[in-house]
Amino acid sequence: MSLIEVENLWKTYDMGHEQVNALRGVDMKIEKGEYVAIMGPSGSGKSTLMNLIGCLDTPSKGTYRLNNQAVADLNDDELARIRNKEIGFVFQTFNLLPRATALHNVELPLIYNGTSRELRRESAERAMQIVGLGDRMTHRPNELSGGQRQRVAVARALVNNPSILLADEPTGNLDTSTGMEIMGLLADLHRSGNTLIVVTHEYDIAKFADRIIFLRDGQIEKEEYKQAG
Numbered sequence: 001m002s003l004i005e006v007e008n009l010w011k012t013y014d015m016g017h018e019q020v021n022a023l024r025g026v027d028m029k030i031e032k033g034e035y036v037a038i039m040g041p042s043g044s045g046k047s048t049l050m051n052l053i054g055c056l057d058t059p060s061k062g063t064y065r066l067n068n069q070a071v072a073d074l075n076d077d078e079l080a081r082i083r084n085k086e087i088g089f090v091f092q093t094f095n096l097l098p099r100a101t102a103l104h105n106v107e108l109p110l111i112y113n114g115t116s117r118e119l120r121r122e123s124a125e126r127a128m129q130i131v132g133l134g135d136r137m138t139h140r141p142n143e144l145s146g147g148q149r150q151r152v153a154v155a156r157a158l159v160n161n162p163s164i165l166l167a168d169e170p171t172g173n174l175d176t177s178t179g180m181e182i183m184g185l186l187a188d189l190h191r192s193g194n195t196l197i198v199v200t201h202e203y204d205i206a207k208f209a210d211r212i213i214f215l216r217d218g219q220i221e222k223e224e225y226k227q228a229g
Helices: 046-053 076-085 102-112 117-130 146-158 176-191
Strands: 004-015 018-030 035-039 061-066 087-090 164-168 195-200 211-216 219-225
Touching: 004 046, 018 046, 018 219, 035 046, 046 164, 046 195, 076 087, 087 146, 102 117, 102 146, 117 146, 146 164, 146 176, 164 176, 176 195
Parallel strands: 035 195, 035 211, 087 164, 164 195
Antiparallel strands: 004 018, 004 061, 211 219
16 A cells, blocks of 8 residues: 555646646555655646645545545545644745744644643754754754755654655755755655655756656656666
């Protein structure tokens, strides 16, 4: 049984008098513990596919099963629980609260799900240590470099021990060397057992993954697997 299974997935948007098909019949399986990159040019449908996988949006047609559960059967509360507990999101723009400390930013998902203050702090501190920022917990985002801010975002994604880490253009706002550092961190997290899905338009970033799914015009064009050794 695959962790993620999508079958004949379509996403159609009404744009005035016409309909635009962002996804056109996508079939895909991702196994627990895999490291997959979804790659394609702007407008290929990769962000739409990520939003559907992350339960941030619903398909127009087709089925999406997460952990063998049909996502279409879930109500809003159940979807919110999945987004909070099962999926950790890392965004290109970091999405940190500017006035909050790094530690408080990492705690946010735990605040939303009602975790006790003591456990929240313990979990957030552990996540900060994992991403190598144990000495930056009281710093605010404007006191951190771009790479450090992205590490805080990764720690926030990790804090609930999610089954899936979803990273959307995680190096998009970083210089090349800092971007490689973040990809190294994500590779370490994958090796420690996380299922990792990275959405990118850059082949240099995609090739960190064990499998690359190439999207074009809302369809899977081809797949590429990392050579052993």
